[in-house]
Amino acid sequence: xxxxxxxxxxxxxxxxxxxxxxxxxxxxxxxxxxxxxxxxxxxxxxxxxxxxxxxxxxxxxxxxxxxxxxxxxxxxxxxxxxxxxxxxxxxxxxxxxxxxxxxxxxxxxxxxxxxxxxxxxxxxxxxxxxxxxxxxxxxxxxxxxxxxxxxxxxxxxxxxxxxxxxxxxxxxxxxxxxxxxxxxxxxxxxxxxxxxxxxxxxxxxxxxxxxxxxxxxxxxxxxxxxxxxxxxxxxxxxxxxxxxxxxxxxxxxxxxxxxxxxxxxxxxxxxxxxxxxxxxxxxxxxxxxxxxxxxxxxxxxxxxxxxxxxxx
Numbered sequence: 001x002x003x004x005x006x007x008x009x010x011x012x013x014x015x016x017x018x019x020x021x022x023x024x025x026x027x028x029x030x031x032x033x034x035x036x037x038x039x040x041x042x043x044x045x046x047x048x049x050x051x052x053x054x055x056x057x058x059x060x061x062x063x064x065x066x067x068x069x070x071x072x073x074x075x076x077x078x079x080x081x082x083x084x085x086x087x088x089x090x091x092x093x094x095x096x097x098x099x100x101x102x103x104x105x106x107x108x109x110x111x112x113x114x115x116x117x118x119x120x121x122x123x124x125x126x127x128x129x130x131x132x133x134x135x136x137x138x139x140x141x142x143x144x145x146x147x148x149x150x151x152x153x154x155x156x157x158x159x160x161x162x163x164x165x166x167x168x169x170x171x172x173x174x175x176x177x178x179x180x181x182x183x184x185x186x187x188x189x190x191x192x193x194x195x196x197x198x199x200x201x202x203x204x205x206x207x208x209x210x211x212x213x214x215x216x217x218x219x220x221x222x223x224x225x226x227x228x229x230x231x232x233x234x235x236x237x238x239x240x241x242x243x244x245x246x247x248x249x250x251x252x253x254x255x256x257x258x259x260x261x262x263x264x265x266x267x268x269x270x271x272x273x274x275x276x277x278x279x280x281x282x283x284x285x286x287x288x289x290x291x292x293x294x295x296x297x298x299x300x301x302x303x304x305x306x307x308x309x310x311x312x
Contacts, residue, residue, distance in 0.1 A: 045292070051285040058279035069286040079287070081262055082270040085171070089246075089266065090239035093175035097183050098231060102224075104183070105190035106216060120191070123184030134181060135248025142173040142249075164250065170264040177245045182238070186231045193227035194220060233302035237295050243268035267291050 052069055054062035073079050108119055126134070141148045142163040150160040163173045197220065205215045221228075246264050247255050256273050258265020265273075267287065275284030 048285045048288055051282055052289050054282045056281040058281075062282070065282070069282050070290070073283070073286050073290060078262065078265075078270060079267075082258070082265050082267045085167070085258065085262075085264055086240060086242065086266045086268075088167075088171050089175050089178070089242060089264075090236065092171055093178040093182075094232070094235045094239055097179045098186060098228070098235065100179070101183050101186035101190055101231070102221075102228075104187040105194055106220065108187070108191050109194045120188065123187050125184070126181045127185045129181075131181070131244040132248060134177060135245055138173070138177045138180070139249055142176075164259060164264075167261075167263040170246075170249070170259065174242075174245050174249055174264060177249070178239070178242065181245075182235065186235065189231055190224060190227055193224050197223045229302060229305050233298055236298050240291060240295055240298075241268050242266050243272070247272075 051062070053064060053066060055065045055069070056062040104123070108116060108123075140146075144150065144160065144162045144164070147163070149163070153160060161169050163169045201219050201223070202215055205219050210218060243266065246258060246266055246269055249255070249264070250259060256265075256269060256277060258269055268291075271284050271287040271291070274280045274287060
């Protein structure tokens with residue numbers, strides 16, 4: 001028993017097990033998470049930081065070089081090219097994606113729409129589809145000789161486009177793949193937030209003479225500020241780590257380098273190239289840590305914006 005009675009109506013005395021349960025019981029419940037995170041998250045991160053301070057090849061022992069890898073990375077034009085490609089693909093994919101997701105969520109939130117459950121389930125289909133299958137299909141769609149996009153361009157009297165050859169065209173093709181995969185996911189998040197908006201706000205706006213369009217911009221969008229910031233930051237973090245789409249889009253050995261001129265090589269592909277093709281583990285770890293710092297910076301910005309909006 002956890003407690004024992006004492007004569008004279010005194011307060012019950014807690015047993016040793018009861019006192020231990022009160023003090024460490026809560027920690028024991030959350031311990032599995034921290035153990036798993038420590039083994040598969042924190043320790044690899046710290047080990048990667050240690051490796052980034054060393055020169056380490058496949059057939060050589062690690063040699064301490066301090067921050068030379070970081071200085072080398074910042075002076076490497078391939079790194080800045082990969083950073084530009086990553087940022088460009090993120091802008092082209094994320095901005096239209098979030099606008100389209102907001103529109104689709106508004107449509108699915110309409111009370112007169114029938115079959116909402118079917119449409120909502122359809123929104124998740126791209127997200128649960130294999131990324132490899134998506135990449136293969138879209139690589140065929142944007143094929144140079146027999147692709148659907150070039151067929152449509154020729155039907156409109158325009159010239160064919162070699163989508164892999166140039167930087168702008170390859171970024172558009174890869175961004176289309178990203179948009180198709182993640183628009184439905186963001187739509188459902190925005191839809192859930194829309195359904196939490198009190199209907200009284202819309203009734204008051206209607207009484208003031210606001211039409212449907214004005215209600216959307218004066219009631220819906222302001223109420224979704226926190227959610228919009230959340231999906232923007234999540235999309236940014238995902239965009240910074242984009243890997244599979246450009247890898248499958250290349251379809252050849254040049255896929256790892258992002259084409260012959262590195263026209264669509266992202267930071268994740270550059271990291272993979274240095275670590276698993278060139279076996280420069282120290283340099284690859286440096287890229288990983290720089291990428292981690294960038295993502296951490298976006299997370300801090302998200303936290304500060306959310307707190308400021310909450311105060312307002």
